[in-house]
Amino acid sequence: MFSRFRVALGLALISAFVLALPVFAGGWAVIVLDELPTDVVAGEPLTIGFTVLQHGRTPMDDLDPTVTAKLSPGEKFVVKAEPGKKPGHYMATLIFPKEGNWNWSIQAFSMDQPMPVLSVASPANGVASQFVVKSEPAAEFPWLVAGGSALGIGLAALAFAFRRRSRLVGALAVFCLAVGVGLFAAESAVPEVEAQVKSSPEMLGGSSLSQVELGGRLFVAKGCITCHANNKVSNASAYWSVEAGPNLTKFFASPEALRLRLKDPASVNSNTQMPNLNLSAAEIEALIAFINSK
Numbered sequence: 445m446f447s448r449f450r451v452a453l454g455l456a457l458i459s460a461f462v463l464a465l466p467v468f469a470g471g472w473a474v475i476v477l478d479e480l481p482t483d484v485v486a487g488e489p490l491t492i493g494f495t496v497l498q499h500g501r502t503p504m505d506d507l508d509p510t511v512t513a514k515l516s517p518g519e520k521f522v523v524k525a526e527p528g529k530k531p532g533h534y535m536a537t538l539i540f541p542k543e544g545n546w547n548w549s550i551q552a553f554s555m556d557q558p559m560p561v562l563s564v565a566s567p568a569n570g571v572a573s574q575f576v577v578k579s580e581p582a583a584e585f586p587w588l589v590a591g592g593s594a595l596g597i598g599l600a601a602l603a604f605a606f607r608r609r610s611r612l613v614g615a616l617a618v619f620c621l622a623v624g625v626g627l628f629a630a631e632s633a634v635p636e637v638e639a640q641v642k643s644s645p646e647m648l649g650g651s652s653l654s655q656v657e658l659g660g661r662l663f664v665a666k667g668c669i670t671c672h673a674n675n676k677v678s679n680a681s682a683y684w685s686v687e688a689g690p691n692l693t694k695f696f697a698s699p700e701a702l703r704l705r706l707k708d709p710a711s712v713n714s715n716t717q718m719p720n721l722n723l724s725a726a727e728i729e730a731l732i733a734f735i736n737s738k
């Protein structure tokens with residue numbers, strides 16, 4: 445009898461852990477956007493490309509990634525990405541039905557990677573749309589899945605505990621239910637983007653971004669954030685980091701040293717775990733400005 449309970453408990457614990465953290469179930473991947481989109485106009489197609497690197501290294505083919513864009517809870521669309529020409533590369537064409545500040549994210553492998561908020565211009569204005577300074581990407585997907593899984597397991601364990609009159613499994617059930625409810629509560633506490641974004645001066649003027657702001661967005665879009673936590677990224681808590689590399693919040697280095705590392709990490713450390721992300725010179729300069737900013 446006891447051993448059965450132990451097996452049940454063990455199984456319940458393992459599945460709770462695995463299901464509540466879907467990202468760990470299949471490992472993790474770095475999603476690297478080809479380039480930050482600019483001048484996005486409602487109704488006009490925008491093609492984006494990105495590469496999926498398992499553990500930041502191995503290009504992953506044969507995935508079915510999707511891109512989700514959301515203006516408000518009721519206004520969102522999902523687009524399937526198609527394989528590109530290079531290994532691990534995918535392309536998707538988005539048509540934003542109307543102007544506004546769109547949250548968007550890429551789902552691939554076990555990841556739901558939020559991208560910097562996109563400001564989409566109305567066709568009438570037509571020009572120079574820019575990203576919005578205060579980004580509030582919706583990082584819903586993993587938490588909803590985790591919360592749902594925890595709730596499901598909790599209910600199953602509760603039923604089991606009831607039938608077997610096991611206090612141990614009962615306690616586990618309560619724990620899972622609490623985790624599930626907690627995750628849902630945390631998710632609904634994430635503020636929506638609209639209110640904040642409307643008051644952003646960036647959007648009104650459509651002025652060009654500073655190097656530091658651009659670098660902050662690249663830090664997200666190029667997947668640096670997946671390996672390096674960095675509190676200077678706007679709305680940093682919305683992003684999940686495996687912390688495979690050091691936290692760069694307080695990091696500072698000479699531009700020369702950073703240039704070498706970002707161009708080719710292996711030139712600085714032949715055993716490096718950091719991938720060469722094929723950054724352009726302009727991207728590297730913006731990233732350096734951001735990394736060394738206060």
Ligand code: HEC
Pocket residue numbers: 474499500501663666667668669670671672688689690692695702705706709713715716717718719721723731735
């Ligand atoms: C797959 C994980 C991964 C990704 C993605 C990644 N890095 Fe790294 N990075 C590392 C690791 C690990 C180190 C530690 C030193 C090493 O292995 O070379 C590092 C080191 C660094 C350092 C030096 C830190 C120090 O203490 O010396 C900087 C700066 C840096 N990374 C910036 C970036 C930037 C900017 C990006 C995005 C363009 C990026 N990294 C993407 C894993 C990653």
